[in-house]
Amino acid sequence: MASTPTTLPLCEKITRKNTAQRAIDVIILFLLLSLLVYRFLLLKDHGLTWLLAFLCESWFTFTWVLVVSIKWNPVEYKTYPDNLLPRVTEFPSVDMFVTTVDSMLEPPIIIINTVLSLLAVDYPAHKLACYVSDDGCSPFTFYSLVEASKFAKLWVPFCKKHNIQIRTPFKYFSNDSLSFTNSSWEFQQEWKSIKVEYEQLCHKIENASQNSKPCDFTGEFSEFSNVERNNHPTIIKIISENKEGLPDGLPHLVYVSREKRHRHPHHYKAGAMNVLARVSGLMSNAPYMLNVDCDMFVNNSKVVLQAMCLLLGSKSEKESAFVQFPQKFYDGLKDDPYGNQLVVLFEYMTHGMSGIQGPLYSGIGCFHRRKIIYRISPDNVESVNGKLDEDKVLEFGSSKELIKSAVNTLKGKRDPPNHLGDSIKEAHQVASYDYEYNTSWGAKVSWRYGSTTEDVLTGLTIHKRGWKSIYCTPNPPAFLGCAPSGGPAAMTQQKRWATGLLEILLSKNCPIFATIFQKLRFRQCLAYLWLFLWGIRSIPELCYAILPAYCIITNSFFLPKVEEPAFYVLVTLFVIYSLYTLSEYLRTGQSVRAWWNNQRMARITTMTAWFFGLLSVMLKLLGISEIVFEVTKKDQSSDSTNDDDAGRFTFDESPIFVPGTTILLLHLIAIVVSLWKLMQRPTHDVHGSGLGEVLCSVWLVLCFWPFLKGLFGKGKHGIPISTIGKSAALALLFMQFCRRITMG
Ligand SMILES: O=c1ccn([C@@H]2O[C@H](COP(=O)(O)OP(=O)(O)O[C@H]3O[C@H](CO)[C@@H](O)[C@H](O)[C@H]3O)[C@@H](O)[C@H]2O)c(=O)[nH]1
Numbered sequence: 210m211a212s213t214p215t216t217l218p219l220c221e222k223i224t225r226k227n228t229a230q231r232a233i234d235v236i237i238l239f240l241l242l243s244l245l246v247y248r249f250l251l252l253k254d255h256g257l258t259w260l261l262a263f264l265c266e267s268w269f270t271f272t273w274v275l276v277v278s279i280k281w282n283p284v285e286y287k288t289y290p291d292n293l294l295p296r297v298t299e300f301p302s303v304d305m306f307v308t309t310v311d312s313m314l315e316p317p318i319i320i321i322n323t324v325l326s327l328l329a330v331d332y333p334a335h336k337l338a339c340y341v342s343d344d345g346c347s348p349f350t351f352y353s354l355v356e357a358s359k360f361a362k363l364w365v366p367f368c369k370k371h372n373i374q375i376r377t378p379f380k381y382f383s384n385d386s387l388s389f390t391n392s393s394w395e396f397q398q399e400w401k402s403i404k405v406e407y408e409q410l411c412h413k414i415e416n417a418s419q420n421s422k423p424c425d426f427t428g429e430f431s432e433f434s435n436v437e438r439n440n441h442p443t444i445i446k447i448i449s450e451n452k453e454g455l456p457d458g459l460p461h462l463v464y465v466s467r468e469k470r471h472r473h474p475h476h477y478k479a480g481a482m483n484v485l486a487r488v489s490g491l492m493s494n495a496p497y498m499l500n501v502d503c504d505m506f507v508n509n510s511k512v513v514l515q516a517m518c519l520l521l522g523s524k525s526e527k528e529s530a531f532v533q534f535p536q537k538f539y540d541g542l543k544d545d546p547y548g549n550q551l552v553v554l555f556e557y558m559t560h561g562m563s564g565i566q567g568p569l570y571s572g573i574g575c576f577h578r579r580k581i582i583y584r585i586s587p588d589n590v591e592s593v594n595g596k597l598d599e600d601k602v603l604e605f606g607s608s609k610e611l612i613k614s615a616v617n618t619l620k621g622k623r624d625p626p627n628h629l630g631d632s633i634k635e636a637h638q639v640a641s642y643d644y645e646y647n648t649s650w651g652a653k654v655s656w657r658y659g660s661t662t663e664d665v666l667t668g669l670t671i672h673k674r675g676w677k678s679i680y681c682t683p684n685p686p687a688f689l690g691c692a693p694s695g696g697p698a699a700m701t702q703q704k705r706w707a708t709g710l711l712e713i714l715l716s717k718n719c720p721i722f723a724t725i726f727q728k729l730r731f732r733q734c735l736a737y738l739w740l741f742l743w744g745i746r747s748i749p750e751l752c753y754a755i756l757p758a759y760c761i762i763t764n765s766f767f768l769p770k771v772e773e774p775a776f777y778v779l780v781t782l783f784v785i786y787s788l789y790t791l792s793e794y795l796r797t798g799q800s801v802r803a804w805w806n807n808q809r810m811a812r813i814t815t816m817t818a819w820f821f822g823l824l825s826v827m828l829k830l831l832g833i834s835e836i837v838f839e840v841t842k843k844d845q846s847s848d849s850t851n852d853d854d855a856g857r858f859t860f861d862e863s864p865i866f867v868p869g870t871t872i873l874l875l876h877l878i879a880i881v882v883s884l885w886k887l888m889q890r891p892t893h894d895v896h897g898s899g900l901g902e903v904l905c906s907v908w909l910v911l912c913f914w915p916f917l918k919g920l921f922g923k924g925k926h927g928i929p930i931s932t933i934g935k936s937a938a939l940a941l942l943f944m945q946f947c948r949r950i951t952m953g
C-alpha cells in the first residue's frame with residue numbers, strides 16, 4: 210500500500226474474523242423475527258396492548274438489523290510509523306485546533322495541558338501550528354496560554370530529549386509508578402527542575418483565577434479590558450512563532466477569540482472551527498488539520514506520524530478523507546457507572562463502519578484534509594487544476610488573501626512561507642461576526658451548521674460525496690479526554706447528542722437522500738440511521754417499559770404465558786443477548802460490573818436523555834424554542850476515583866429526571882400489586898398478567914436502581930422533592946387511567 214514501490218509500507222488493512230459473532234447476530238435476528246410472526250398470527254385475538262407490543266418489537270428488530278449490518282465486516286488498520294521516518298523531508302504541515310468556551314466549565318489548567326501535549330508531539334516543529342479558539346474571550350485563558358508557552362520552552366525539549374511517553378505535564382507528574390532506578394543523575398536533576406517549574410506554572414494560574422482579573426489590562430492584555438463574553442471584537446494573539454523554521458524548535462501558538470455580537474448567531478463549536486479554518490488558512494494554511502476539544506490531550510506522542518501513515522499511505526486519497534481516532538477517557542470512574550466511556554461502541558460499531566465507508570467524524574482526535582473540508586469531491590481532485598471558477602472562489606467570502614490560500618489548497622500547491630504577523634490584519638477580518646454572510650461557510654463549505662452534533666453532520670457531508678474515512682487505534686491510545694462524571698452532566702451530553710443527530714435526520718442532509726441522490730453507500734446510510742434514530746428510540750422503549758406495569762395494574766397481559774413455547778423464545782432471546790453483550794465487555798477488558806452498568810444506563814439514557822432530545826427537536830420544529838449547545842463540564846482531579854461515592858448517581862432539579870422516576874414508581878406499584886394479587890388469589894388466572902410481566906417489572910426496577918437509591922438519597926445523591934412530586938403525580942394519573950380502562 211505504499212505510495213511508491215520503492216518505499217516501505219506505511220499501513221496495512223486487516224479484515225477481522227467474526228464468524229461466531231455473525232452467527233449469534235443472526236440467531237438473535239431469527240428469534241426476534243419468530244417472535245414477530247407469533248405476535249402477528251395472534252394479532253386478531255388480542256387487544257391494543259398486543260398491537261403496541263408488536264409495534265415496539267418490530268422497531269427493536271429493525272434496530273437490530275441495523276446493528277447486524279454495521280458489525281458484519283469489521284476492518285482494522287495497522288500503521289508503521291517507523292517506515293515513515295526516512296521521508297521526513299516530505300512531511301506535510303499540520304494545523305492543530307483546540308476549542309474552548311467557558312473558563313469555569315473548562316479550567317485553563319486543562320486547556321494548557323492539552324496545548325502542551327500538542328506542542329510536544331513527535332513531528333518537525335516547524336511543520337506544526339497550534340490555534341486555540343476561545344469562545345469565552347477570557348483573559349485567564351490567554352494569560353494561562355502565555356505562561357504555558359514559556360514553560361513549553363523547557364517542557365518540549367525535555368520530552369523529546371528523553372523520549373518521554375506522556376507529554377501532558379499534569380499526567381506525567383502524577384504518575385506515581387515513575388522510578389529513577391535506571392535513570393541518569395542528569396535526568397533526575399532535569400526532572401526535578403521541570404517539576405518545580407510546572408508547579409510554579411500551576412500556582413500562577415491558580416493565583417490568577419483567584420483574583421477577579423488575571424493582570425492589569427495593559428500591554429498584551431489591554432484588548433481584554435471591557436470585553437463582554439458575547440459582545441466583543443476579534444482578538445488574535447500570536448503567542449509564539451517559530452520564525453526561523455527550526456525543526457526542533459516549538460510549533461507556532463496562536464490565540465483566537467472571534468468577534469461576537471449580541472443577537473448574531475455564532476453557531477457554537479462549528480462556528481469556532483470555521484473561524485479557525487480561515488485564520489489558519491491565512492497564517493499557515495497547512496494541508497492537514499487536527500482538532501481536539503480542550504480536555505483531549507495527546508497520549509501517544511507519535512499520533513501525527515500515525516495519522517500520516519494512513520493519509521499518505523492509503524491506496525488513493527479517496528480512501529482516506531479523514532483519519533479518526535477513538536474517544537477515550539482518562540481517570541474514568543471505575544466500572545463506568547454512567548455508561549459513557551463508550552468502549553464497546555467504538556470497538557465494535559466503529560470497526561464495523563470501517564469495513565463500509567469508514568468511521569464517522571466524532572468531533573475530536575481527527576485529522577482532516579483541508580481541501581476536502583473546503584468541499585472538493587473525489588472526482589475532481591485532478592480537474593480542479595486550472596479551472597477553479599469564480600463562483601467556487603466567491604463561496605469563501607470577500608478576503609482576497611483567503612481566496613488565494615483556498616485556491617492553493619484546492620490545487621494542492623504549497624503557500625509561500627509567510628510570517629504569521631503578516632496576515633494578522635486579514636485574520637481579524639475573517640474572524641469577524643459578519644464575515645460569513647452570503648458565503649458558503651457552514652452551509653456548503655467546512656464545518657456545517659444546523660446541528661448540535663456538527664461533527665457527525667460534517668463527516669456525513671464528506672461521506673456523501675463519495676469519500677471514505679479511516680479509523681486508527683494505536684496503542685497507547687492517541688488521545689484521552691474527560692467523560693462527564695455526574696448524572697446531570699452525563700444526561701445533558703446524551704440529550705445534546707440525541708438532539709443534534711435527530712436534527713440531521715430531519716433536515717435536507719438526511720442520509721437516505723444522500724444514498725439515493727449522492728454517493729453515500731447503502732450500508733453506511735444504515736449506520737448513520739442507527740445513530741440518528743437515538744432520539745426516536747425513546748418512544749418504543751418508553752412504551753415497552755410502561756406495558757408491564759399497565760398489564761399488572763389492569764390485570765391483563767402482553768407477553769406469552771409460561772405454558773406457551775413463545776415464552777421460551779423470549780427467555781432465550783434475553784439470555785443470548787445478555788451473554789453476547791457481556792462477552793463484548795469481557796473481550797474489551799472490562800468487568801461484569803461495567804457491563805451491567807452499561808446495560809442499565811442504556812435503558813436510563815434512552816428513556817430520559819434521548820426522550821428529551823426528541824422533545825427539544827419537536828419544540829424546535831414547532832418554532833417554540835431554540836436549541837442551544839450545552840457545554841459539558843470537565844474535571845481534572847483524579848481524587849474522585851478514590852471516593853466511595855464517586856460512582857453513585859447524582860441528580861439535580863432538571864426535568865430530565867422526571868420520566869425515569871415515573872417509570873420507577875410505576876413499577877414499584879406494579880410489584881406491590883402483583884404481590885397483593887398473589888396473596889389474594891394464588892390460583893392461576895389465564896387472562897390476567899403472568900410471570901413475564903412481573904419479571905419485566907423487576908428487571909426495570911433493577912435498571913432504575915440508581916433512581917431507587919435517589920428516592921432516599923440526600924443532597925446531590927437524592928432526587929429533588931419537586932421531581933418526585935411531579936413523577937408521583939404522573940404515576941397517579943396513569944393509575945387513574947388504568948382504573949378507567951378496567952372499569953370499561
Ligand atoms: O459555543 C461553543 C460551544 C462549544 N465549544 C467547544 O466545543 C467543544 C465540545 O464541547 P463539549 O461540551 O466538550 O462536548 P462533548 O460533550 O465532548 O461532545 C462531543 O460531541 C460534540 C457534539 O455534540 C462534539 O462537538 C465534541 O467534539 C464531542 O467531544 C469544547 O471544546 C467546547 O469548548 C466552542 O468552542 N464554542
Ligand SMILES: [Mn+2]
Binds near residue numbers: 690
Ligand atoms: Mn468534549
